[in-house]
Amino acid sequence: MCLGVPGKIVEVHDANGLRMATADFGGARREVCLSYTPEAGVGSYVLVHVGFAISVISEDEARETQSLLEEIGALGEVSPR
Amino acid sequence: MKFVDEYRRAKDVHALAAAVRRAVTRPWVIMEICGGQTHAIVRHGLDQLLPPQIELVHGPGCPVCVTPLELVDKALAIASRAEVIFASYGDMLRVPGSGRDLFSVRAAGGEVRVVYSPLDAVRLAQDNPDRQVVFFAIGFETTAPANAMSVWQAKRLGLRNFSLLVSHVRVPPAMHAILGAPENRVQGFLAAGHVCAVMGYHEYPPLTDRYHVPIVVTGFEPVDIMQGIYRAVVQLERGAAEAENAYGRAVTFEGNLPAQDLIHRTFEDCDRAWRGIGVIPQSGWRLRPGLAEFDAERRFDVESIQPAESPLCMAGKILQGLAKPNDCTAFATACTPEQPLGATMVSGEGACAAYYRYGRLPVRVPLSEGDIA
Numbered sequence: 001m002c003l004g005v006p007g008k009i010v011e012v013h014d015a016n017g018l019r020m021a022t023a024d025f026g027g028a029r030r031e032v033c034l035s036y037t038p039e040a041g042v043g044s045y046v047l048v049h050v051g052f053a054i055s056v057i058s059e060d061e062a063r064e065t066q067s068l069l070e071e072i073g074a075l076g077e078v079s080p081r
Numbered sequence: 082m083k084f085v086d087e088y089r090r091a092k093d094v095h096a097l098a099a100a101v102r103r104a105v106t107r108p109w110v111i112m113e114i115c116g117g118q119t120h121a122i123v124r125h126g127l128d129q130l131l132p133p134q135i136e137l138v139h140g141p142g143c144p145v146c147v148t149p150l151e152l153v154d155k156a157l158a159i160a161s162r163a164e165v166i167f168a169s170y171g172d173m174l175r176v177p178g179s180g181r182d183l184f185s186v187r188a189a190g191g192e193v194r195v196v197y198s199p200l201d202a203v204r205l206a207q208d209n210p211d212r213q214v215v216f217f218a219i220g221f222e223t224t225a226p227a228n229a230m231s232v233w234q235a236k237r238l239g240l241r242n243f244s245l246l247v248s249h250v251r252v253p254p255a256m257h258a259i260l261g262a263p264e265n266r267v268q269g270f271l272a273a274g275h276v277c278a279v280m281g282y283h284e285y286p287p288l289t290d291r292y293h294v295p296i297v298v299t300g301f302e303p304v305d306i307m308q309g310i311y312r313a314v315v316q317l318e319r320g321a322a323e324a325e326n327a328y329g330r331a332v333t334f335e336g337n338l339p340a341q342d343l344i345h346r347t348f349e350d351c352d353r354a355w356r357g358i359g360v361i362p363q364s365g366w367r368l369r370p371g372l373a374e375f376d377a378e379r380r381f382d383v384e385s386i387q388p389a390e391s392p393l394c395m396a397g398k399i400l401q402g403l404a405k406p407n408d409c410t411a412f413a414t415a416c417t418p419e420q421p422l423g424a425t426m427v428s429g430e431g432a433c434a435a436y437y438r439y440g441r442l443p444v445r446v447p448l449s450e451g452d453i454a
Contacts, residue, residue: 002142002144006082036226055333
């Protein structure tokens with residue numbers, strides 16, 4: 001149930017006083033509430049859980065993970081077992 | 082899909098598994114808290130890529146599994162009332178109460194609706210002013226901001242026909258309970274990444290200090306999980322016990338502050354019974370007294386219920402990491418997803434359901450050269 005899916009915000013609007021958005025999940029689009037991620041706007045990637053964005057995905061942090069993976073991968077090549 | 086596909090590459094999973102093999106010198110027991118992670122581990126066979134010294138045990142992070150039976154029975158009683166539209170996340174419908182489930186209430190004429198978001202339940206209340214809409218607000222910290230917002234939205238819209246049946250649970254008190262138990266075997270944790278997206282991980286350093294266990298905030302894709310395991314093993318091998326973040330793209334130390342703020346304005350701490358486990362002190366959230374008008378337990382006078390759990394089910398031991406699903410004599414015999422004895426067999430996050438779906442049956446998703454589906 002704690003499933004969270006990253007989606008890209010393609011449009012922002014207001015519904016019943018809440019800041020809402022349409023987010024794209026690899027082709028599927030859904031309405032998402034942005035109340036908890038005021039910094040998110042069109043083009044941001046947000047992590048969505050039960051219709052609410054709960055965090056804005058950090059591209060910098062994602063890049064860091066990728067470089068860590070490359071390091072570990074390279075390590076494996078030097079000392080195979 | 083961006084931020085998903087790149088965390089499913091088989092070569093990265095294998096590189097991390099090789100790194101774990103290089104790092105490990107002794108046996109270690111690591112618990113993944115979240116049932117979503119349990120399913121990913123079993124589905125992708127990640128546990129089978131690990132060296133034999135690493136044992137993964139499965140934690141209590143399955144909200145429908147730990148929702149107390151008494152509350153499930155209460156939900157069934159409320160959902161059966163003619164004036165009620167009962168709205169729930171889909172996972173909850175097949176969870177066995179004392180003898181029946183929400184599906185059977187629906188079959189008997191009760192109006193039970195599956196909603197994707199609690200705001201859908203608010204909309205139901207707007208559209209059906211002559212009916213009482215009750216939303217089954219279960220879940221961990223991840224779900225609390227959404228459930229909290231539904232209350233304030235109903236209040237803002239002046240809705241008098243909307244209420245919540247609340248059964249919120251929190252992760253850190255459960256970790257306390259697991260680590261403090263005399264029979265505990267857990268030496269390191271993978272913390273639930275999406276709980277931490279909301280709450281941050283500032284609640285974990287007191288746990289790592291007190292019990293001397295590493296806690297690694299971990300995501301949900303195969304690469305994320307393998308990375309969490311790797312980092313936990315590295316800490317264990319060098320005798321470290323720190324709260325560490327292996328899910329930096331979604332989690333910060335402080336967490337989501339606007340979400341935490343609304344959670345605390347909506348809910349207060351309370352003792353909570355966990356199904357199969359028992360009461361864990363201060364492990365739940367209930368509505369604050371000022372929001373009592375939205376509390377379904379106050380709105381509906383439910384006659385006293387005598388909950389009756391299946392005597393065969395050992396879900397409580399499984400949820401505490403003390404047993405595995407295939408240790409249970411009823412597993413895949415008396416208890417199946419179609420005829421479950423316990424909630425762990427039905428939920429998309431239950432450990433028994435994961436073992437049934439991916440472990441025992443010959444449908445394990447193989448790790449191939451290409452991406453993992």
